[in-house]
Amino acid sequence: MNAPLPRRKLRVATTSLAGCFGCHMSFLDIDERLLDLLELVEFDRSPLTDIKHCGTRGPCDIGIIEGGVCNAENVHVLQEFRRNCKILVALGACAVNGGLPAQRNHLDLRDILATVYQTEAGLAQGTQIPNDPELPLPLNQVHPIHEVVKVDYFLPGCPPPADAIWKFLTDLIAGRTPQLGHGLIHYD
Amino acid sequence: MSEPTFTLDGREIPFAAGQSVMQAALAAGVFVPHLCYHPEFRPHGSCKLCTMKINGRHATSCTTPAAAGLEVESDTPEIQDKRRTLLQMLLVEGNHFCPSCEKSGECKLQALGYELGVLTPHFNLLYPDRPVDASHPDVLLDFNRCILCELCVRASAEVDKKSVFALAGRGIRKHLIVNAESGKLGDTDFALTDKAAQVCPVGVILPKKCGFCVPIGQRRFDAAPISQHVDEFKPVAIPGERA
Amino acid sequence: MNQHDAIQAVLARHGNDGTRLMQILRETQEALGWLAPETLTAIARGVNWPRAKVEGTASFYSFFHTRPLGLYRVLWSDNITDRMLGSVELMQAMCQKLWLEPGRVSEDGLVSVDATSCTGMCDQGPAVLVNYRAVTRMTPERVDRMVELIRSRTPLADWPQDWFRVEDNVRRSDILLGNDMVPGDALRACLARGTESTLNEVKAAQLRGRGGAGFTTGLKWEACRNAPGKTRYVVCNADEGEPGTFKDRVLLTRQPDLVFEGMTVAAYAIGASKGYVYLRGEYRYLLESLNSALARRREAGLLGKNILGRSGANGGFDFDIEVHLGAGAYVCGEESALIESLEGKRGVPRNRPPYPVTHGFLDQPTVVNNVETFAAAALIALRGGDWYKSFGTPRSAGTKLLSVSGDCERPGIYEYPFGVTVQQVLEECGAGVGTGDTQAVQISGPSGITLGPDEFGRRIAFEDIPTAGAFMIFDLRRDIFDVVRNFIHFFAHESCGFCTPCRVGTTLLKNLVDKIAGGHGTRSDLNEIHNINRVLQAAAHCGLGHTAGNPLAHTLEKFRPAYERRLKSLEFEPAFDLDAALSQARQMTGRDDAGAHLANELETPR
Structure with missing residues (x-):
């Protein structure tokens, strides 16, 4: 009667929005522990799998977001993750508070576009602001992901150290509220 | 006659005449979160991180005189939660981008965030526009990180006798200014050796030419959390303090 | 020059x-x-x-400008009562006629138009300040005419004088407003009685401060008198900044002698020789008449050296009063912030202890009392504490001036003995007549309490509803959410910025309320309001921060549907308008295709 519940593997999706993939690299820095992790989880949409959309193979348990929200595509991807993931995690400085891309926020986007594509010295003749409908439009400001969707957990750091990511995920998978403690929480 | 005491989270804390609740706690080795307090200056009472419940009422412990028999609560979930909220307010008010800040690892705002487990700014970020001032040959001012604790204001006026800094504006528009018609630090008599250059708890007042000189891992709060630095915050005699 | x-x-x-x-x-x-x-x-x-x-x-005070703001500066009083009388539309019309955006100066540097916190003309709004002179009862016609006068650069002195007329609108008088004291009589009574027994009369009267906090005046005076110091000061707090309050304006207009006499009584009781009236900048127009009243009193021997001809050696005293003007900062109504301002500094409340009674103006023992408190003290000095105590209730002696405004037939000043019910005030001022029932009353301004109809039987008294005097009435036509939104904008604007919770928290509250107003609110935003408010109450430095969330807390409790019907969803809504956040990129690229827009709803599952 004390038989453990049959454990299915948890589905985990990851993506990088306005980020540099540094958080994903730090994730890979868990090294051989990745194999232990794969005993417990299977990856849905992620740079590791090249699956293009999450949720197409059923709902995900954990969605991990690197990067902030700087353009319309980021909004769509983030909303797709929120729709399809039971738990959404902001991973790293940019997802948590906008990070490096948000350093443009004190500038007017119109000035940035004009400078980069129209008035900067050295531009080719006839260069104009790209307006192809295929391209996602940038938002007036960069936002952390909690301003766009509800976020359940936050793991700061630029990037968060691999040990912090490991501790965080193993706690979460084991059903514990993640506890980081000194050395694992940092903002830089 | 034994020293008078009050109770802090169930522990007897002795105090000397004239000490605040916070000073007595620090002297007894109990860490109290703070940003605007500095042992060499009179209490300021603006950051509110040291808020405690004193005889059942919330009060700023750095400005509340210690008194025999006080019942004080500090390390309770309710109070720590309010402190976290205050830190989050500061984090959304300014532009705190730690990865590019030379003060990272030495910053008290950051260290308190770690201490209290602040994982997110939680509120919506205000992203204020605060230009930096690089006009001084030896010092950079990055107002993006200013938390308005006034330590530099006080140090420059009280110790350096220069009054290089002051606050202007009101409410959320309050900001640090320097004592020059141009508004530039380079047009003041500020010097890197001033006390005011040493007291910023965050990364506003930075010496030029030595960014990131301490490697990650060896910085002030890398080895031990801020709560284990309690000895550094113990009260000392304040120059010019009224008896 | x-x-x-x-x-x-x-x-x-x-x-x-x-x-x-x-x-x-x-x-x-x-x-x-x-x-x-x-x-x-x-x-x-x-x-x-x-x-x-x-x-x-x-840079701390709203009425000082460190950039040019035009030859004419028009400031529209932005209290909710002004709004209810059409101020927003009138200001908009004025801006349109002048081709101006609010807050901007016209290209030719002629004029700027902006909003300002309540100017204390709630009974005769919509009100404006033109170059810091009060103009009342604005109408579309006055807006048109004013625009012409500005365009033609007509000096204010040549504007219709009727515009600057401020009515007293006294609707009900009692012992204070109905007094017929001859200036000097209270002082004569004091000198006959001696300092100790003057103080005793004030104590016996059980007079409590009329600024709202209700500290016992006699004890304050006694503590000040007993505090060591080189000299002592008497300060009259006429920084009547609480939106909806205007009774001090009327007292200083009709009874300046009573107020000055009360200050002089205080000076006699505590041994002060200098007094200040800290008059809010919005009442700049009163400065000349107050100075004339002071001059008259000097001439009559009621101020200056040897008051009433009695020298110090002979049991007499010296005392003089000066009027200092504030410059648009609500927080200066807090007594220690007021003292800072009086010393030429930013109006930031001090850390206490020490209190002003021991370390006040220039670090000397100082009594700070409200205008109405001094007026009452003068009557007590004249007629005695027992007489005064016979009015009001056992725990709230005397009378209270109420500044009644909002949805009623007869806004103005009503003086009642303490203990009057809210219902009685509503009946006497003609609330709800012809416009529908009263749905709420805001007592003591935004920092006070919001009452719903089931509480109209409650009493104005320290033991039930203490008040500084504001009494704003809202009938069923009004949306309580608009009222609260106006109040939280006020607090965010007036926070001095000293402490973290108030400086940041009031802005966060304002942003949350604006989010709800914009149709993007959720239940979690309502919870967030509660959380921030709890931090403000626990950790703010002064009363402004402690009470800034009151109107939100009270109305969330008593008028919750006013919020709920505005919520977009119960769960989560982005903090900002997603589609609007693409506006600049659309403008620069000229795109308007489907991909150049974002739905503000979370997309439905495929």
Whole structure:
């Protein structure tokens, strides 16, 4: 009667929005522990799998977001993750508070576009602001992901150290509220 | 006659005449979160991180005189939660981008965030526009990180006798200014050796030419959390303090 | 006179005294139009203060400007009562006629139009200040005419004088407003009685402060008298900034002698020789008449050396009063912030202890009381404590002036003995007549309490509903959410910024309420309001922060549907308008295809 519940593997999706993939690299820095992790989880949409959309193979348990929200595509991807993931995690400085891309926020986007594509010295003749409908439009400001969707957990750091990511995920998978403690929480 | 005491989270804390609740706690080795307090200056009472419940009422412990028999609560979930909220307010008010800040690892705002487990700014970020001032040959001012604790204001006026800094504006528009018609630090008599250059708890007042000189891992709060630095915050005699 | 001479003249008038900086800045600005960087440098040199400290003061107050704001500066009072009388539409019309955006100066530097916190004309709004002179009862016709006068650069002195008329609108008088005391009689009674027994009469009267907090006046005076100090000060708090309050304006208009006499009684009781009236900048128009009243009293021997001809050796005393003007900062109604301002500094509340009764103005023992408190003290000095105590309730002696405004037939000043019910006030002022029932009353201003109809039986008294006097009425046509939104904008604007919770928290509250107003609110935003409010109540530095969330807390409790019907969803909504966040990119690329827009709803599952 004390038989453990049959454990299915948890589905985990990851993506990088306005980020540099540094958080994903730090994730890979868990090294051989990745194999232990794969005993417990299977990856849905992620740079590791090249699956293009999450949720197409059923709902995900954990969605991990690197990067902030700087353009319309980021909004769509983030909303797709929120729709399809039971738990959404902001991973790293940019997802948590906008990070490096948000350093443009004190500038007017119109000035940035004009400078980069129209008035900067050295531009080719006839260069104009790209307006192809295929391209996602940038938002007036960069936002952390909690301003766009509800976020359940936050793991700061630029990037968060691999040990912090490991501790965080193993706690979460084991059903514990993640506890980081000194050395694992940092903002830089 | 034994020293008078009050109770802090169930522990007897002795105090000397004239000490605040916070000073007595620090002297007894109990860490109290703070940003605007500095042992060499009179209490300021603006950051509110040291808020405690004193005889059942919330009060700023750095400005509340210690008194025999006080019942004080500090390390309770309710109070720590309010402190976290205050830190989050500061984090959304300014532009705190730690990865590019030379003060990272030495910053008290950051260290308190770690201490209290602040994982997110939680509120919506205000992203204020605060230009930096690089006009001084030896010092950079990055107002993006200013938390308005006034330590530099006080140090420059009280110790350096220069009054290089002051606050202007009101409410959320309050900001640090320097004592020059141009508004530039380079047009003041500020010097890197001033006390005011040493007291910023965050990364506003930075010496030029030595960014990131301490490697990650060896910085002030890398080895031990801020709560284990309690000895550094113990009260000392304040120059010019009224008896 | 050139700029330099003008500044030097002002400095000389004030003895180059930095503690008089507020008056120096105001008079310089009145002479030069604005406070230019070089003006601040010259003033700093003149008073021998660091320039940054002078700039710190100049930039703290709404009525000082460190950039030019036009030959004519029109400020629309933005209390909810002004809004209910159409101020928003009138201001908009004025801006349109002048081709102006609010807050911007016209290209030719002629005029700027903006909103300002309640100017204390709630019974005769919508009100404006033109170059800091009060104009009441604005109408579309007055807007048209005013725009013409501005365009033709007509000096204010040639504007219709009727516009500047401020009515007293006294609707009900009792012992205070109905008194017929001859100036000097209370002082004569004091001198006959002696200091100790004057103090005893005030204590026996059980007079409590009329500014709202209700500290026992006699105890305050006694503590001040007993505090060691080189000298003592009496300060009259006429910084009536709480939106919806205007009774001090009426007292200072009709009964200045009673107020000054009360201050002089206090001076006699505590041993002070100097007094200040800190008059809010919005009441600048009262300055000349108050100064004349002071001059009359000096002439009559009621102020100055040897009052009533009695020398110090003979049991008499010296005392004089000066009126200092504030410059648009609600927080200066807090007594220690008021003292800071009186000393020429930023109006930031001090850490307490020590209290002003021991360390007040210039670090000396100081009594700060409300205008109405001094007026009552004068009557007590004349007629005795037992007489005064016979009015009101056992725990709230005397009468209270109420400033009634909002949805009623007869807004104005009502003086009642303490203990009057809210219902009785509503009936006597004609609330709800012809417009539908009263749905709420806001007592003691935004920082006070919001009452719903089931509470109209409650009483105005320290033991039930204490109040500084504001009594704003809202009938069923009003949306309580609009009221609260106006209040939280007020607090965010008026926070001094000293402490973290109030500086940031009031802005976060404002942003949350604006989010709900914009149709993007959720239940979690309502919870967030509660959380922030709890931090404000626990950790804010002064009463402003402690009470800033009151209107939200009260109305979330009593008028929750006013919020709920605005919520977009129960779960989560983005903090900002997603589609609007693409506006600049759309403008720059010229795109308007489907991909150039974002739905503000979370997309439905495929």
